Amino acid sequence: MDDDSPQARWERHTEVPLGLCSLLFLTAYAVLVLGHGLPPAARDACLAALLAAWGLFLVDYGVRWRLSGQGPRFVPAHWLDTLVLVLPLLRPLRVVKVYEAVQRRRGRPRLALYARVAFYAGLSVLLLGFAGALAVYQQEHSAPHATIRTFGDSVWWTCSTLAAVGYGDVVPVTRLGRTIAVGLMACGLALLGAVTGSFSSWLLHVFAREGDERPPGF
Amino acid sequence: MDDDSPQARWERHTEVPLGLCSLLFLTAYAVLVLGHGLPPAARDACLAALLAAWGLFLVDYGVRWRLSGQGPRFVPAHWLDTLVLVLPLLRPLRVVKVYEAVQRRRGRPRLALYARVAFYAGLSVLLLGFAGALAVYQQEHSAPHATIRTFGDSVWWTCSTLAAVGYGDVVPVTRLGRTIAVGLMACGLALLGAVTGSFSSWLLHVFAREGDERPPGF
Amino acid sequence: MDDDSPQARWERHTEVPLGLCSLLFLTAYAVLVLGHGLPPAARDACLAALLAAWGLFLVDYGVRWRLSGQGPRFVPAHWLDTLVLVLPLLRPLRVVKVYEAVQRRRGRPRLALYARVAFYAGLSVLLLGFAGALAVYQQEHSAPHATIRTFGDSVWWTCSTLAAVGYGDVVPVTRLGRTIAVGLMACGLALLGAVTGSFSSWLLHVFAREGDERPPGF
Amino acid sequence: MDDDSPQARWERHTEVPLGLCSLLFLTAYAVLVLGHGLPPAARDACLAALLAAWGLFLVDYGVRWRLSGQGPRFVPAHWLDTLVLVLPLLRPLRVVKVYEAVQRRRGRPRLALYARVAFYAGLSVLLLGFAGALAVYQQEHSAPHATIRTFGDSVWWTCSTLAAVGYGDVVPVTRLGRTIAVGLMACGLALLGAVTGSFSSWLLHVFAREGDERPPGF
Structure with a gap:
């Protein structure tokens, strides 16, 4: 590179x-x-x-x-x-790369490592969630027996999917809508993995440092 | 500091x-x-x-x-x-800081590191969940077609959201109620990350110690 | 001890x-x-x-x-x-301790560390899930508007709760049933943490060992 | 071996x-x-x-x-x-072993460790999910009061179960269908653990390397 x-x-x-x-x-x-x-x-x-x-x-x-x-x-x-x-x-995922490029030009990155992972995961999920909500809304809002009728419903459904909560009060009913939904579920799994993994490694990092600084009898 | x-x-x-x-x-x-x-x-x-x-x-x-x-x-x-x-x-999240301040005044913290993480995560989730259940109840209980009608419903819904279970038997239907719900989902993700991360790093810690104490053939 | x-x-x-x-x-x-x-x-x-x-x-x-x-x-x-x-x-959680006691008497534990964590987590979840399904069934099966009517329903609901899936086709409706449900959700969170944490630390262990055995250029 | x-x-x-x-x-x-x-x-x-x-x-x-x-x-x-x-x-899980065998014959594995874990987890989940969707469809599609009526419904339900989302718009109602569902939930838990664990250990790996390369004041 x-x-x-x-x-x-x-x-x-x-x-x-x-x-x-x-x-x-x-x-x-x-x-x-x-x-x-x-x-x-x-x-x-x-x-x-x-x-x-x-x-x-x-x-x-x-x-x-x-x-x-x-x-x-x-x-x-x-x-x-x-x-x-x-x-x-x-495509909007490329924005992540743009941010990196802008940062690189201004010198060294100013965000610490954990903050960068959290920032990128948050930005990607935000953009992908917005694109997914748009696409699901386009597929669903005029389908027969649809429960996702407004864009607000679609955003609400997207959030409950990305957080792996899945209330099921509004759900896609068309074939294409459900296919997009499966993609969003995969994003939700990845988001969960990113949150959990960051927290886990941050805790390990903190514990390792505290273990060095304190007396071993603590 | x-x-x-x-x-x-x-x-x-x-x-x-x-x-x-x-x-x-x-x-x-x-x-x-x-x-x-x-x-x-x-x-x-x-x-x-x-x-x-x-x-x-x-x-x-x-x-x-x-x-x-x-x-x-x-x-x-x-x-x-x-x-x-x-x-x-x-705001009640500040209680976490108060607890830390009280502990510091009485001398060194008496809780071990893992217990402290678990205690803070539990206390934060409890207070945020209570505030969220109150706010959702206020928004929802008189809305048309609302399914969250009593404060008990709201607490039940909050618990199922924070645990990422999401039954969907009672759900917020107003715009503001759903916005608060998205915030609670984010708390649930963070809680999941905290629980998983603590357990993961605790296991690694235990395994590393056992690995030192036992013969390598174990 | x-x-x-x-x-x-x-x-x-x-x-x-x-x-x-x-x-x-x-x-x-x-x-x-x-x-x-x-x-x-x-x-x-x-x-x-x-x-x-x-x-x-x-x-x-x-x-x-x-x-x-x-x-x-x-x-x-x-x-x-x-x-x-x-x-x-x-109480049945004590069975975990009994198993440990029996193992200790026969000599040193024969299960490796990761297998032991998986075994204890599985046994605890099985016993707690059974007790929870019984208690929820007792509270719910004769309540008005109940959806959990048979013990099979209760077991099905318990499984979907412990796995954090939460379909919501059958849900507790009584106050006491929902309180037990919140306890089961907490068990589900802990189970998720145990599964994820074990896998995570096992992966780290494997990667650390592979890193030692293979040439650094791998 | x-x-x-x-x-x-x-x-x-x-x-x-x-x-x-x-x-x-x-x-x-x-x-x-x-x-x-x-x-x-x-x-x-x-x-x-x-x-x-x-x-x-x-x-x-x-x-x-x-x-x-x-x-x-x-x-x-x-x-x-x-x-x-x-x-x-x-059985199709054996495909994982076949892939390993084919790789071994052609020489040393070409995929890095993290990619291998992700590839195996993805392939296993794909095959198990397909088999589970088939089995649930066979049990459910002609049952009275069934909500899973087409194979598309079954695939949609399988995806929402494996991702631990669980909308509950379509759910198995027969005893055997629910038993298969519990098995799929366990797969979903394992998948979540694999995704989270891989991400967590990958992050720790990256952070450890960055910590070595950069000045400690970063």
Whole structure:
């Protein structure tokens, strides 16, 4: 990453623009899904922004493929990038990388390690949860027998899913809605793992330090 | 913290009064929310206690801001204090600090490290859960189509949320009730992390000690 | 524990009888709760066994109090024993101690450390879950609007609670049933912590060993 | 395992065939459960494949019992193998071993330790979840008052159970369906433990390395 190969330079220069691009994509998608009463011109503008952002993602993927010189082996080796290209709602995760890039430019990171893990996990869950709530709302709100009818219902359902609580008062009923839901459950599991793992390792760290400072008879 | 700066001295002297103040705030709030048949005079007294406690929190925040000499950078640097000032129901968490202060005065802490983590996590969850159950009950009990109708329902719902079980037989239906619910879910995640992390690090500690004491062939 | 004080000798000699006594208590309670069509004489015998077991627990508590020579400080110092005396359904947990005692007599424990933690956690959860399912069934099965009507429902609900899943298709509706449910949720949290903590420390152990054995470049 | 005893050689040679056999068993079971409109001949072929695979498992168990020379002590010592023989839907877990065997033949494993744990946990959960969804669907889809009516419902229910979310919109109602459900909940607990434990130990690993590389004042 720190070397001066063409790939590294490309990634360094496209990081911030592509991150902004992801936010643009998410915003345009949100306006399209939530803006029921918008004039057609505004909807067309949003659709254009959506497609333009997607086009840029495609160009970036192509350039990185070409620069890598890996040929057909590039697709399985970068399966996460390929997935994100096909499902660009997962793109906002790149914001995490942008934040890192901005921090790196200003010098050394100012956040301690545990705070960084908590910050990244929180930001990723926030963005993924927002994208998931939008997508589930789009699939569900007009389905027959749907219980998720407003965007508020969808956000409430997303929170209860990410926290692994799962009340079940509102649930997706369509096939695509449930597929997105399974993805959100996986995020919830990862979030639980991140919270628990951070706490566990922080406790071990504290206990190790206290054990050094205090007399052994404590 | 152990130095003799004005801030440290202020915090040392206000710790116990502010902790009692938080308990007073929570008690007055509970009486206001649950005491439907109280005479108006008693309700006014509770409201007065509530406002007086809030005023003291404001004074404490102002004094600490002034003493810090940080100017406008104080608010983001102490965002947790700012949040607790705006949502004083989170205040009882200060009881944790009061307990620490009382312990420190009587000499060295008598609880071992793991017991302290368990004790603080339990106390925080108990106080936050009680405040959350009160707030959700206040929002929900008179809403149309509400399923949380009595304070017992609210406590039952709070417990199932904090344990990440989430039966869904009673759930908040109002916008504000659901917002408080999301906060309680986050507490539940943190509780799960605390329980798991403590157990994990305790096991590692025990195993490391057993590994030292026993022959390596065990 | 290994010394020869009167308390240690008393505990060593009463461990196995009191463990069998706990199993007798649980069995008699189960027969009383589930045996709707038993003849009165059989029910009276079960009740007598229940009371006799409880009496023995009381005698044991009294003897240990006397032997400790601690006076009134004994009750808070042994709060867990006091709780178990008041709620003897938690007694079967002593079986864990009995197993340990039996193992110790036959020589050194034959189970490795991780297996022992898993075994104790599993046995405790099994016994507590059975006792909880019995108690919830007793409270709920004849309550109005109850959803837990058969013992099978109660076992199903207990499993979904202990695993923190919480479907909510059957839930306790009485005040006492919900109180027992909160206790079971706490057991579920502890179980989750035990499973996660064991796995986490086992992984760390394996990784540390692999790290030693393999070349650092792996 | 690495020695040249007859058992080790038998296991080495039967690993891949038995793994393929497990996949055949699962496929035949899936076709039988899901293929409602198949011609009788095709159903008979599937049934034959099912029984043939089961017979091979029995032969393998018998040969390993004979080779071990342990007599009746073999059954409790290999209780997991015995369980898998009785419930062959748990068999696909052997695929994990097949993967290991294939990797070993090609030389040293190419996946790092954390990736291997994640890969095995993911593969096991996928196969067990598929088998569980099939079995629950078979038990439930024609039961009176069933809420799991299609295979899609069953998969959706399985995912919400494995992630410990438990919406409760569709739940098993038959005795056997609920028993399978309890097994899936245990898998969910183990999955949660695996995810959390991996993350926790990975964090500790990273923090330990960062602690070595950076100046202590960081």
